[in-house]
Amino acid sequence: MNQEHLAVYEVFVRSNRGLDHKHVGSLHAESPEHALMYARDCYIRRSEGVSIWVVESSNITASTESDVENFVEPMDDKPYRHATHYVLPEKVKNM
Amino acid sequence: MISMDTKTIDEAVELAKFEQKIANEEKIEPSDWMPEAYRKNVIRQMSQHAHSEIIGMQPEGNWITRAPTLRRKAVLLSKVQDEGGHGLYLYSATETLGITRSEMIEALQSRKAKYASIFNYPTLTWADIGAIGWLVDGAAIVNQISLQRTSYGPYARAMVRICKEESFHQRQGYEIMYELAHGTPVQKQMAQDAMNRFWWPSLMMFGPHDADSAHSGQSILWKVKRESNDFLRQKFIDQSVVQIEVLGLELPDPEIVWNEERGHYDSGPIDWDEFKRVINGGGPCNYQRIKHHKKAHQEGEWVREAVRAYRLKQQTKNVA
Amino acid sequence: MNSIQTNEENKTSLFRFVVALADDSVILSHRLSEWCSNGPYLEEDIALANIALDYIGRARMFYQYAAEVEGENRSEDDLAYLRTEREFTNLIIHELPIGDFAFTMVRQFFLDVFYHLYLQELVKSKDQTVAAIAQKAIKETRYHLKRSEPWIRQLAEGTTESRDRILLAIDELKEVVGELFDMPSWEIELVEAGIAVDRQSLKPAWDKHVQAFLSASDIDFEDTRLQITGGREGIHSEHLGHLLSDMQYLQKTYPGMKW
Numbered sequence: 001m002n003q004e005h006l007a008v009y010e011v012f013v014r015s016n017r018g019l020d021h022k023h024v025g026s027l028h029a030e031s032p033e034h035a036l037m038y039a040r041d042c043y044i045r046r047s048e049g050v051s052i053w054v055v056e057s058s059n060i061t062a063s064t065e066s067d068v069e070n071f072v073e074p075m076d077d078k079p080y081r082h083a084t085h086y087v088l089p090e091k092v093k094n095m
Numbered sequence: 096m097i098s099m100d101t102k103t104i105d106e107a108v109e110l111a112k113f114e115q116k117i118a119n120e121e122k123i124e125p126s127d128w129m130p131e132a133y134r135k136n137v138i139r140q141m142s143q144h145a146h147s148e149i150i151g152m153q154p155e156g157n158w159i160t161r162a163p164t165l166r167r168k169a170v171l172l173s174k175v176q177d178e179g180g181h182g183l184y185l186y187s188a189t190e191t192l193g194i195t196r197s198e199m200i201e202a203l204q205s206r207k208a209k210y211a212s213i214f215n216y217p218t219l220t221w222a223d224i225g226a227i228g229w230l231v232d233g234a235a236i237v238n239q240i241s242l243q244r245t246s247y248g249p250y251a252r253a254m255v256r257i258c259k260e261e262s263f264h265q266r267q268g269y270e271i272m273y274e275l276a277h278g279t280p281v282q283k284q285m286a287q288d289a290m291n292r293f294w295w296p297s298l299m300m301f302g303p304h305d306a307d308s309a310h311s312g313q314s315i316l317w318k319v320k321r322e323s324n325d326f327l328r329q330k331f332i333d334q335s336v337v338q339i340e341v342l343g344l345e346l347p348d349p350e351i352v353w354n355e356e357r358g359h360y361d362s363g364p365i366d367w368d369e370f371k372r373v374i375n376g377g378g379p380c381n382y383q384r385i386k387h388h389k390k391a392h393q394e395g396e397w398v399r400e401a402v403r404a405y406r407l408k409q410q411t412k413n414v415a
Numbered sequence: 416m417n418s419i420q421t422n423e424e425n426k427t428s429l430f431r432f433v434v435a436l437a438d439d440s441v442i443l444s445h446r447l448s449e450w451c452s453n454g455p456y457l458e459e460d461i462a463l464a465n466i467a468l469d470y471i472g473r474a475r476m477f478y479q480y481a482a483e484v485e486g487e488n489r490s491e492d493d494l495a496y497l498r499t500e501r502e503f504t505n506l507i508i509h510e511l512p513i514g515d516f517a518f519t520m521v522r523q524f525f526l527d528v529f530y531h532l533y534l535q536e537l538v539k540s541k542d543q544t545v546a547a548i549a550q551k552a553i554k555e556t557r558y559h560l561k562r563s564e565p566w567i568r569q570l571a572e573g574t575t576e577s578r579d580r581i582l583l584a585i586d587e588l589k590e591v592v593g594e595l596f597d598m599p600s601w602e603i604e605l606v607e608a609g610i611a612v613d614r615q616s617l618k619p620a621w622d623k624h625v626q627a628f629l630s631a632s633d634i635d636f637e638d639t640r641l642q643i644t645g646g647r648e649g650i651h652s653e654h655l656g657h658l659l660s661d662m663q664y665l666q667k668t669y670p671g672m673k674w
Binding site for chain 2: 441444445448449451452453454455456457458459460461464465467468471472474475478491492495496515516568569570572573574576577580661662664665666669672673674
C-alpha cells in the first residue's frame with residue numbers, strides 16, 4: 001500500500017532562457033534520472049520550460065521561521081545597502 | 096510547570112503572529128508555525144481536492160477509447176491526463192504539511208477522506224463528456240479561481256497553475272456540447288439529457304448552503320476558503336444560463352428566472368437528501384470508483400516493489 | 416503537396432504504406448491510453464498518457480497524408496473509424512491487449528528500439544511529407560526509448576516477481592516481433608523508389624541492440640522461428656475486432672454525424 005520507497009524530489013523549471021529556475025512543486029520517483037523524466041511529463045506538458053532541475057527534498061537545507069529573528073531580521077537594519085537610501089541633488093535626475 | 100507555562104506563552108505569541116499574517120493577507124508557508132487545527136483543515140481540504148482530481152479521471156476515462164474522432168480522443172486523453180497532473184500538484188502541495196501521499200491514498204481508499212461527489216455519477220453517453228467538461232470543470236474553475244487567494248502558500252500556487260491549465264477543459268466540454276446541440280435531433284437530445292443529469296450535481300459541488308456548512312466558518316476566517324458556497328454557486332448559475340441559451344437547450348431547472356432586484360438568477364431548490372446520500376456512499380458509482388482505484392493501486396504494487404528493490408541493489412553496489 | 420505520386424500504381428502503394436503506419440500508431444495509442452487512471456503510480460500514469468498522445472499525433476499525420484494521397488475525399492476520421500477489421504493493416508504487435516505493466520513495457524521497449532532504427536531511415540524518404548512526419552516522430556521515439564530501457568532494467572533486476580513477469584512478457588512478444596521486419600510487396604516497390612525503408616535490413620541492428628541490452632540483465636534473447644504474421648494483409652489476432660468495436664462505436668452507431 002505504500003509509496004514511501006519512492007523518494008520525493010523538488011522540481012525547478014526555467015521557463016525561458018535568461019530566467020532563473022523557479023520551484024514549481026514536487027514528485028515521487030525512484031532515481032534522479034527518473035525524477036527528471038517525470039518532471040518533464042508532469043510539469044512541462046505545455047512547454048512551460050526549457051530546462052529542469054530536480055533535487056531530492058531531503059537534500060535541501062532550509063531556514064525555519066523560528067530562525068527569522070536572528071537569521072533574517074539583522075539584514076533589515078542596513079538601509080545604506082539600498083539605492084533609495086541616498087538623496088540625489090535635484091539637478092541629477094537619474095543615477 | 097514552568098516549561099508548560101513557557102510553552103503556553105510561546106504558543107500564544109506564535110498564534111498572534113499567525114493571525115496577524117492572515118489578517119495582513121500574507122501567505123502561510125510550510126515551515127511556519129500554524130495552529131494544529133489550521134494544518135488539519137488545510138490538509139482536509141487539499142487532499143479532498145487532490146482525490147477529486149484523481150477519482151475524476153475515471154468517469155471521463157470511461158470514454159477515452161470510444162471518443163468519436165481522433166482529435167476528440169487526443170483532447171480527452173490530454174484532459175484526463177491533466178486531471179492526474181492536478182492531483183499530483185495538489186498531493187505535492189499537501190505533502191508540505193507533513194502528510195505522505197500514501198497516507199492520503201490510504202485515507203481515500205478507506206473512505207475516511209472524501210472527494211467531489213459528482214464523480215459518483217456514471218458517464219452514460221458521449222454528451223456526458225461534454226457536460227462534465229463544461230459544467231463540472233466550469234463549477235470547479237469558479238471555485239478554484241477564488242482559491243488562488245487561499246492563505247496557504249503552496250495551495251494558492253498550485254491553484255494558479257491549475258486554473259491556467261483548466262481553461263481549456265471547460266472550453267473543450269462546451270465545444271462538444273455545442274457540436275451536439277447543433278447536430279441531429281438525436282445528438283441534441285443526447286446533449287439535453289446529459290445537461291439535465293449533470294446540472295444538479297454540479298450545483299451540489301459548491302457544498303451545502305452557507306447556513307448548513309460544517310467547515311465553512313473557520314475556513315473563511317482563516318482565509319483557506321475565500322468565498323462562501325452560496326456566493327460561488329450563484330456565480331456559476333449566472334454564468335451558465337447564458338451559455339445554455341447559446342446552446343439552444345432547455346433550461347434544466349424550470350424555476351430559473353432572472354431576478355431584477357437581486358441582479359441574479361433565482362433557481363429551484365436543490366435536493367440535499369440526494370447530496371447526502373451520494374456523499375455518504377449511496378451514489379451509483381461510489382463503490383466502483385474506489386474499487387477501480389484500489390485495483391490499479393494493488394496491481395501496481397509489484398512494480399513499486401521492484402523499483403524499490405532495484406534502487407536498494409544499486410545503492411549497495413555503489414557503496415561496495 | 417508536391418510529394419504525391421503521379422503514377423497510379425505507385426499511388427496505391429503509397430496509400431497502403433502510409434495508412435498502415437497510421438494504423439500501427441492509432442492502435443498502439445489506443446492500447447496505451449487504456450493505462451490512463453490505471454498506472455502503478457501517478458507519475459507513471461501521466462508519463463504513459465504522454466506516449467499515447469505522441470502516437471495519436473503520429474496517427475493523425477499519417478492518416479491525413481494517406482487521405483490526401485488517396486484523393487477520394489476521405490478524412491483522417493473516415494480512415495480510422497470507418498474501416499473494418501480486415502481493412503486495418505497494423506502489425507499485430509500493436510494490437511495485443513496491454514496485459515500487465517511488464518508486458519506493456521517490453522512491447523514499448525521492442526517497438527522503441529525498432530522505431531528508433533526505422534525512423535532514422537525514414538527521415539531520408541524522398542517523399543517529403545513522410546520524411547517530415549518521421550522527423551517529428553523520431554524525437555518522440557528517442558525519448559520513449561530513454562524511458563523504456565531503464566524500466567526493463569529495473570523490472571528485470573528488481574524482484575523475483577518482476578523478473579518473472581518480464582521474462583514471460585518477452586516470451587509472449589517474441590513471436591510477434593518478427594513481423595516488424597517483413598516486407599510486403601508494395602513496400603518493396605517503394606523502397607526502390609526511395610520512399611519506404613527496407614525493414615529487413617534493420618533486423619541485425621535490432622537483434623544486436625535488444626540482445627546486448629537484455630544480456631546485461633542476464634537474459635538470453637533468442638529469436639524464435641515461430642512468427643505470427645498477417646497484419647499487413649488484414650489477418651489479425653482476435654483482439655483487434657474488439658478494439659475496433661470499442662473505438663468505432665459512436666461513428667458506427669450514429670453514421671454520418673459530426674462530433
